Amino acid sequence: MSPVKISAGNNPLRDPRDLRLPRIAGPCGLVIFGVTGDLARKKLLPAVYDLANRGLLPPGFALTGFARREWDNQDFAKVVHDAVKEHARTPFREETWKQLAEGIRFVQGEFGDEEAFERLRTTVEELDRDRGTNGNHAFYLSIPPSAFPQVCEQLSRSGLSHSGPDAWRRVVIEKPFGHDLESAQELSGVVSKVFSPDSVFRIDHYLGKETVQNLLALRFANQLYEPIWNSNYVDHVQITMAEDIGIGGRAGYYDGIGAARDVIQNHLLQLLALTAMEEPLSFDAADLRAEKIKVLSAVRLPHDLGKHTARGQYTHGWQGGEEVVGFLEEEGFNPHSTTETFAAIRVDIDNRRWAGVPFYLRTGKRLGRRVTEVAVVFKRAPHLPFESSQTAELGHNALVIRVQPDEGVTIRFGEKVPGTAMEIRDVTMDFGYGHAFTESSPEAYERLILDVLLGDPPLFPSEQEVELSWKILDPVEHFWASKGKPEPYRSGTWGPASADEMMARDGRAWRRP
CATH class of the missing domain: 3.30.360.10 (Dihydrodipicolinate Reductase; domain 2)
Known part of the structure; x- marks a missing residue:
């Protein structure tokens, strides 16, 4: 088998044609803006832990929070720990937490504070040196859209958005992507001045x-x-x-x-x-x-x-x-x-x-x-060789894909009711994820965050x-x-x-x- 060429940031250990092995992110870090919000606490931080717990993050993975709170690294680590304990999908494992906690950092500052972004740049450089993140960093903007232009401008001015020849920088944008066509185009214009189109990931968690x-x-x-x-x-x-x-x-x-x-x-x-x-x-x-x-x-x-x-x-x-x-x-x-x-x-x-x-x-x-x-x-x-009374309770055939909460597929079709009379009634045939597979479905943010770190944008x-x-x-x-x-x-x-x-x-x- 010929060797597979792996781009910067992708997993060098896995041949994508080998389905026995999971996709594992290469050396990288994630910076979350708005890390004190509900989305970060209930979804993003637990998803990062769950990825680590499943062995899908590199050993040197780095997680950096940016917010106004006057926290140090230990304060932020405690916030992450509590969020994981309360909201993580997978069981809490001390060895996973210890490895993840070693890469946790916090930078205090406002979005308009140039010195704060200089501190963030210094933190990222230290992580590259101490954790081996190799210049690969994703910036998750879990913030109101009105703050996107200011943060993007700061990332550009500080050099944080600039990737090296063998590294990548990516940005993750949460919906809403504007409030109409004009504002969406303005938002895209702001982001595209700082990040190339293939480095912009618009999150739709569905x-x-x-x-x-x-x-x-x-x-x-x-x-x-x-x-x-x-x-x-x-x-x-x-x-x-x-x-x-x-x-x-x-x-x-x-x-x-x-x-x-x-x-x-x-x-x-x-x-x-x-x-x-x-x-x-x-x-x-x-x-x-x-x-x-x-x-x-x-x-x-x-x-x-x-x-x-x-x-x-x-x-x-x-x-x-x-x-x-x-x-x-x-x-x-x-x-x-x-x-x-x-x-x-x-x-x-x-x-x-x-x-x-x-x-x-x-x-x-x-x-x-x-x-x-x-x-x-x-x-x-088109042709029903039945009396109308025999099919009175028969509706349209339907195929229903259940996205949440009971994930699965239902097919509705007509069948004869047991007995001597020819009476047709709707019945259903059901497939449920929880019954068919032993492994529980990962949370949407697990899949999407991993795809960002892998540079895989189909979703x-x-x-x-x-x-x-x-x-x-x-x-x-x-x-x-x-x-x-x-x-x-x-x-x-x-x-x-x-x-x-x-x-x-x-x-x-x-x-x-």
């Missing part, structure tokens, strides 16, 4: 979920589904992300953003692209992104947005046996806010595969239960994908802005009446997961 990746396997590794994955057989597709929680404590972020910008622009349109795209030449980033871009470019909004979109705002009600307040009564919110907590839209895809097949996207807070799923609903059989939306998504959503947002307040819906229900009316106009109904 793309790191095992079930989202399994959608690709389901479609392209099997002969069973792809022949009927088209307008000849599919009636429509529903993509749902429902949450049973309210906004509580997120007033500063959510007010003025709303459900559509928060979820549809990124998570749901990415799920649509993966569901509808053509088979890529490979799963390399360029090939995968090319097919997603083709699909997003073909998405068309209905002419009458009033009939084919819906938005709502949850009110007082009951959730899980507890009485909950409405959106406008949540702490910190403007009592006259017109921000929506529920959004639903219909889109069509103008290509040969999907002509005439509507895609319905919906998301909301304080809905009936927490669930994210992609439901491919098939057309009824990260490109700049063009982000801009196409805003081109789809912006007309809807402009239409809603002219319509005043969203329609109220009671907490614990499945959204406003207008969402059901939107589907009824097309002769369809929302699934009740």
Whole structure:
């Protein structure tokens, strides 16, 4: 077997064709800005530990936090330790923690403090020398988008963004990627002045979920589904992300953003692209992104947005046996806010595969239960040699990919009810990750952080994908802005009446997961 050429920062120990060995990051470090926030404490720091615990980080891995707190290295190490103990997926192992703790550093400072970034540069250089990180560092911006330009400018001025000939520097950006097309383009312009396009990783944590990746396997590794994955057989597709929680404590972020910008622009349109795209030449980033871009470019909004979109705002009600307040009564919110907590839209895809097949996207807070799923609903059989009474309880065949919380796939089809009469009723065939595999699914941030350190970008939306998504959503947002307040819906229900009316106009109904 000929030797495999490994680029800087990749694992020199693994032949990528050998599936027996995991991908392990090469020498590197991770710098997290906004390390005192909830995302870092609940997701990022535990994910780093879990990667180390699984043996996927190099022995000399370095973790540096940057924040305003007046901490030293030991203070920050204690914060990491507590976050790991509370939120890590894998068991706590003293030997793993000891090795990880040796590479933990903290730099105190404000984003506008040039001296703080000089201290950060000195820290990174010391890590290169003492921990063998070899100049390979990723900068995770777990901060508000408004701070991106300042931090990027500081990284450039201090030289931290500059990579050597045999090293790399990368930047990780959390959503939202702007609040409309214009702001997204401005943000991309700021980042591209400092980092090359292949060094920019836009995190959409939904793309790191095992079930989202399994959608690709389901479609392209099997002969069973792809022949009927088209307008000849599919009636429509529903993509749902429902949450049973309210906004509580997120007033500063959510007010003025709303459900559509928060979820549809990124998570749901990415799920649509993966569901509808053509088979890529490979799963390399360029090939995968090319097919997603083709699909997003073909998405068309209905002419009458009033009939084919819906938005709502949850009110007082009951959730899980507890009485909950409405959106406008949540702490910190403007009592006259017109921000929506529920959004639903219909889109069509103008290509040969999907002509005439509507895609319905919906998301909301304080809905009936927490669930994210992609439901491919098939057309009824063209000829049913049964009396109507025999098939009265038979619905459409459907294939449902459950992204969370109960990861798996359900197929709904008709079967005869036991007995002497010919009565057909819906039944389901179910695949669950927890039943089929002994190993639990890694958290999305584990996969995505490892991919950043490996320089492997297939699961990260490109700049063009982000801009196409805003081109789809912006007309809807402009239409809603002219319509005043969203329609109220009671907490614990499945959204406003207008969402059901939107589907009824097309002769369809929302699934009740």
